[in-house]
Amino acid sequence: MSPSSLGEGGSAALSLRNLVKRYGKVTATDSVSLDVEAGEFVSLLGPSGSGKTTLLMLLAGFETADSGEIRLHGRDISRVPPNKRDIGMVFQRYALFPHMTVAQNVAFPLRMRGVAKAEQERRVKAALDMVELREHLDRVPAQLPGGQQQRVALARAIVFEPGILLMDEPLGALDKKLRKHMQVELTELQHRLKATVIYVTHDQEEALAMSSRVAIINEGRIEQLSTPRDLYDRPASPFVGDFIGDINLFDAKVEEMQSGACAVATPFGRLLGTPVGPAALAPGAAVRVGGRPERLSVDERPTGGVAPAHPATIRHTIFNGNNVAVHMTMADGQELWATVSPNDPEANLPRGATVHVSAAPQDVFVFPAGAA
Amino acid sequence: MSERHIRGGLSKTTAALIALPLALLMLVAFVWPLVGFVSTSVLDPAPTLAHYEKLFTSALYMRVLASTVVTAFVVTVAALVLGYPIAILMSRLRGPAAWIVTTCVLVPLWTPVLVRTYAWIIILQRQGIVNDALISLGMIGRPLTMLYTTGAVVVAMTQVLMPFMILPIQSSLRSIPKELPQAAHGLGASHFRVFANVTWPLSLPGVMAGCLMVFIIALGFYITPAILGGPRAQTISTLISQQAFELLNWPFASAISVVLLVLTLGIAAVFRRMLRVEGMSLHA
Numbered sequence: 001m002s003p004s005s006l007g008e009g010g011s012a013a014l015s016l017r018n019l020v021k022r023y024g025k026v027t028a029t030d031s032v033s034l035d036v037e038a039g040e041f042v043s044l045l046g047p048s049g050s051g052k053t054t055l056l057m058l059l060a061g062f063e064t065a066d067s068g069e070i071r072l073h074g075r076d077i078s079r080v081p082p083n084k085r086d087i088g089m090v091f092q093r094y095a096l097f098p099h100m101t102v103a104q105n106v107a108f109p110l111r112m113r114g115v116a117k118a119e120q121e122r123r124v125k126a127a128l129d130m131v132e133l134r135e136h137l138d139r140v141p142a143q144l145p146g147g148q149q150q151r152v153a154l155a156r157a158i159v160f161e162p163g164i165l166l167m168d169e170p171l172g173a174l175d176k177k178l179r180k181h182m183q184v185e186l187t188e189l190q191h192r193l194k195a196t197v198i199y200v201t202h203d204q205e206e207a208l209a210m211s212s213r214v215a216i217i218n219e220g221r222i223e224q225l226s227t228p229r230d231l232y233d234r235p236a237s238p239f240v241g242d243f244i245g246d247i248n249l250f251d252a253k254v255e256e257m258q259s260g261a262c263a264v265a266t267p268f269g270r271l272l273g274t275p276v277g278p279a280a281l282a283p284g285a286a287v288r289v290g291g292r293p294e295r296l297s298v299d300e301r302p303t304g305g306v307a308p309a310h311p312a313t314i315r316h317t318i319f320n321g322n323n324v325a326v327h328m329t330m331a332d333g334q335e336l337w338a339t340v341s342p343n344d345p346e347a348n349l350p351r352g353a354t355v356h357v358s359a360a361p362q363d364v365f366v367f368p369a370g371a372a
Numbered sequence: 373m374s375e376r377h378i379r380g381g382l383s384k385t386t387a388a389l390i391a392l393p394l395a396l397l398m399l400v401a402f403v404w405p406l407v408g409f410v411s412t413s414v415l416d417p418a419p420t421l422a423h424y425e426k427l428f429t430s431a432l433y434m435r436v437l438a439s440t441v442v443t444a445f446v447v448t449v450a451a452l453v454l455g456y457p458i459a460i461l462m463s464r465l466r467g468p469a470a471w472i473v474t475t476c477v478l479v480p481l482w483t484p485v486l487v488r489t490y491a492w493i494i495i496l497q498r499q500g501i502v503n504d505a506l507i508s509l510g511m512i513g514r515p516l517t518m519l520y521t522t523g524a525v526v527v528a529m530t531q532v533l534m535p536f537m538i539l540p541i542q543s544s545l546r547s548i549p550k551e552l553p554q555a556a557h558g559l560g561a562s563h564f565r566v567f568a569n570v571t572w573p574l575s576l577p578g579v580m581a582g583c584l585m586v587f588i589i590a591l592g593f594y595i596t597p598a599i600l601g602g603p604r605a606q607t608i609s610t611l612i613s614q615q616a617f618e619l620l621n622w623p624f625a626s627a628i629s630v631v632l633l634v635l636t637l638g639i640a641a642v643f644r645r646m647l648r649v650e651g652m653s654l655h656a
Binding site: 060061062081082083084085087088089091092093095097098099108109112113156157160 | 549551552554555556557558559560561562565569570573574
């Protein structure tokens with residue numbers, strides 16, 4: 001977890017406190033609190049309908065929160081109209097003005113702020129240099145390819161040096177190859193500018209690749225806010241585990257608590273795992289158990305390690321190039337996925353072969369039941 | 373996408389066959405009379421330009437021509453000023469409210485022009501609603517003469533032609549992606565500057581189309597000026613009708629018709645060019 005700046009609102013570039021937005025009976029934003037340090041790249045990641053776009057609209061000021069507070073560099077902007085918020089925004093479909101040239105588009109925020117003509121020109125050039133767009137300044141956006149339109153939108157959002165940059169799936173309209181390229185460029189630009197960025201996406205790969213921290217949004221709440229690595233290695237809930245990367249999930253019961261670990265009973269046998277969250281688990285409590293496919297050990301013979309191993313039958317294997325996915329059925333019918341290296345002997349086992357599955361206790365997450 | 377696809381999967385022959393009845397109808401009901409009155413205007417009784425000379429040298433006829441153009445212009449501007457806010461309203465409303473406003477705009481379009489024009493007589497006559505209201509409020513002592521004036525014609529024509537202004541503007545406002553005004557607002561523009569810098573310029577194709585339609589229809593409008601306009605509020609179309617049906621001067625009526633047609637085509641051409649320029653910067 002990153003250092004929390006709770007109670008010292010002055011230090012955060014952006015600080016949200018108990019933000020609530022309802023549409024009729026639907027709570028689109030459910031008491032969201034979030035602190036973003038200056039220079040951080042924070043992604044809001046969630047499935048569609050999770051409320052991430054509403055949160056962004058609240059930040060930009062196109063929607064007004066029912067309650068709660070938004071502070072930008074210490075200034076309360078919860079009730080400030082969008083044009084006075086000092087926020088640069090990049091839209092999903094660029095939202096470039098089709099009747100203005102590239103230069104006029106980028107100059108727009110400066111013109112609205114009454115910046116002198118000569119100064120406008122200088123800053124427009126500097127901003128376009130920043131995004132490495134030095135030609136076609138007198139063309140209209142429709143004459144440029146998608147990647148260049150994206151650069152123009154970016155230049156327009158940074159040219160007035162806003163306190164924070166909001167990006168709403170800005171790479172969503174680009175093809176996959178260009179998207180990878182722009183991801184690298186965006187992060188480099190963000191470092192050069194030392195900009196604070198809030199980035200909305202539903203693409204987990206993109207969020208993991210670019211962000212210093214990721215907020216997983218689900219049903220209007222921040223389910224977990226952490227570094228990409230931490231989200232993957234220590235998901236706070238089955239939802240996060242499932243949303244970031246692949247995971248095997250199944251129901252179990254707590255058998256016994258040990259120091260730092262707990263033993264759970266599953267229909268196919270006993271497992272050792274690590275409890276997730278602060279709540280203490282009592283023996284007999286219903287839990288969800290999760291394990292990453294690549295952290296499962298699949299062996300032809302039991303290895304005799306500390307972790308309990310359980311027999312499984314191979315249903316089929318899928319060759320993915322850099323790994324092989326093994327689909328197995330446990331004794332009780334529970335299905336599990338594991339990935340192994342293509343060089344492992346287990347990668348070439350035939351359908352119906354019996355193997356032994358085990359996992360180290362730190363790789364078995366035990367989530368309290370009731371968590372999403 | 374193949375050409376076949378664009379044309380809805382019809383071959384050229386099939387498409388031509390389907391279009392044939394309409395083409396024939398246009399030939400009989402439009403092209404033939406057109407040729408007829410153009411030739412009448414220069415060939416009756418012998419090859420001559422006398423009818424045109426008469427038109428262009430008469431101060432009276434030129435005044436009617438000029439006042440028709442001015443009336444059409446005033447009607448166009450009035451319809452734009454009054455119609456634009458309604459178009460904005462229509463483009464923003466959703467659900468039942470949008471349905472109600474749209475109906476209010478469309479119902480007049482489905483009502484015969486004659487009925488709407490007679491309604492204006494009831495409103496504007498000496499013992500009409502407007503005069504009664506003004507007198508009972510004590511703002512005027514005696515009823516005003518509103519009927520049979522150019523003013524009455526302008527007011528009624530504006531109302532009659534309003535849907536032709538509202539609908540194209542509304543459709544062009546609807547085609548503006550909602551992120552554009554949002555982006556402008558977020559980048560520092562006040563609501564007014566969002567309108568001036570983004571919404572208005574992007575709605576210009578609709579504005580142009582609406583103005584063109586209203587102006588051209590207004591130029592040749594007959595029923596409303598004929599009923600609501602007095603003898604002093606003559607327009608080109610009432611003049612044509614008078615020449616053709618009262619004075620039976622068909623060659624002269626034809627000559628005026630040709631002038632009206634040329635005027636209309638000329639204006640349409642100018643607008644087309646302006647539309648193309650606008651369209652380029654939008655959709656190139």
